Amino acid sequence: MKMKKLISMVIAFTLTATSLIGCGSSGGDSKAQGGADSSGKTTLKMAVWDKDKTAYLQPAIDAYKSKDPNVEIELVDISSAEYQDKLSVMLSGGSDDIDLITVKDTPGYSSMVNKKQLEPLDSYISKDEVKLDSYSGTAEQLKVEDKLYALPFRSDFWVLYYNKDLFDKAGIAYPTNDITWTQYEELAKKIASGEGTNRVYGTHDHTWRSTVQLPAVLDGKNTIIQKDYSFLKPFYEMALRMQNDKVMMDYASLKTGSIHYSGVFENNQTAMLPMGTWFMGQLMADKAKGTTNVNWGIVKYPHADSVKPGTTIGTITSLAINSKSSKKDAAWNFLKFFTGEEGAATIAKTGTLPAIKSGDVINTITSQKGFPTDESSKKALETEKTYLEMPVNAKSAAIEVILNEEHDLIMTGSTSVDDGLKELSKRVSEELEK
Structure with a gap:
């Protein structure tokens, strides 16, 4: 009896140990396969900024979940003004709390690549035969030493928004798709009127340094990184x-009050607003709500006399994977969808320009309820x-830090x-020579 009892105990111990090893192995496989928990669900945390002002996020997430209901996307929302600084702090400790990283701009992208915080995507791209030529050259612009650490999902450019009712009330003709910077300033002065809280401003410059600096590079003679x-x-x-x-609001007041350009334009406080095409989606969504x-309405970005109409400044917004994420495969599957043709179609339906553009995509945007019906806006x-x-x-x-500091001063x-x-010239020259 004692021998039988001993054998039973050994068998029970062996089965328990095997079970424990199996659980440990399963957990490891789970991470390799995408990080699913015991219920089969995978939760991916995605860093974004100003999610409530970003019309395409939830529709794109919902479209993906309809294909893979076992994946949850948890948005980690950070304010636009603090995005890169807070994200850097979150990533600096090597934490895998964030799986997917929305890349806001080139300086942030370069910084994260240099710190090895982004996962190289080349092996994933090759394995799934992702066609980079679908991005019309924007993907190649993200290469660092011939490696890609993100794929673009938005490729926006600057246009000029204007308030039709304010122009109509003033009896002034709308801006055109061939407006120069000189004409733009004259028009802004002409339409500005009123006092105090009833003041209607002719135009509005947001506090970004880009609103003032970038028009100067449109002639192709200079870039935003140089010594002079x-x-x-x-x-x-x-x-x-x-x-x-x-004619426009005071910069210092905008900074201290943290006033967002969307509120100024949507509250009918300004007749014009130079801004990116990303704002179209928010305008349509807010009007619908x-x-x-x-x-x-919109027209092409103003241009210098020597520059052709339609010459503008573009931005690439991309998606990357945290190099410390334990759910890289699952993160890649979402990234591939979000930055691919299906994601582009979903993004376009919110009035936002995706990185993958086609005639159908442009038609999708311009046919959205809320997009201006005039031909001028479509031509823009x-x-x-x-x-x-x-x-x-x-x-x-x-260099971005230097540009911002001197702009502020x-x-x-x-x-x-x-x-x-x-x-500015002195400081950037010194930085480039380091």
């Missing part, structure tokens, strides 16, 4: 002129040439335009 920034002077002088004449009654989406806001460069993150009147641009 004197070419920015005419555009800083124009911005300060309009600010001093109350009844949170704004703004009657809007036809571009002549697009320059990147910031080229991929190992020093771009450091000039726009607040803490330094003169000439002195600010001299200091």
Whole structure:
């Protein structure tokens, strides 16, 4: 009896140990296969900014979940102004709390690549035969030493938004698709009216340095990374002129009040707004919800006299995988969908321009309920040439900090335009020579 009891105990111990080993093995396989929990569900955490102002996020997530209901996408929302700083802190400890990273801009992308925080995607791309030519050259612009660490899902460019009702009320003709910067300033001065809280501004510059700096690179003679920034002077002088004449809101007040451009435009406080095509989706969504009654249209971005209409500045918004994520396979499956043709079709339905563009995609956007019905607005989406806001460069993150700091000093009147641009040239030159 004792021997039988002993054998039974050994068998029970062996089965328990085997079961434990099996569980451990299953957990490891689970991670390799995508990180599913005991219920078969996989939760992926995705870093985004201003999710409530981003019309395409939830529709794209819902479209993916209809294909794979065992995946949950949890959005980690960070404010736009603090996005890269907070994301850097979250990733610096090597944590796998974030699986998918929305890449906001080139400096942030370059910084995360340099810190090895992004997973190289080349093996995934090769295995699943992803066609990079579908992105019309934007994917190649993200290569670092011939490796891709993200794929684009949005490829936006700047246009000029305008408020039709404010122009109609003032009896002034709408801006055209061939508006120059000189005409733009004249039009802004002409339509500005009223006092105090009833003031209608002619135009609105958001606090980003890009609103002032980027128009200066449209002639193709300069880039935003170089050693001499004197070419920015005419555009800083124009911005300060309009600010001093109350043609547009005061930069310092916008900064201290954390005032978002969407509120200014949607509350009918400004007649014009230079901004990216990403704002179209929010406008259509907010009008559908009844949170704004703004009657809007768009035309091509203003241009210098020597530059062809339709020449503009473009941005690439992409999606990457945290190199420390334990759910890389599952993250890739979502990334592939989100940045692919199905994701593009879903994104386009919210009025946002996806990275994969086609005639069907443009028609999808312009036929959306809420998109302006006039031909001028539709023509505004036809571009002549697009320059990147910031080229991929190992020093771009450091240079971005310098550009922002000097922009802030000039726009607040803490330094003169000439002195600010001299200091900007000096600091960037030193950074490039390191």
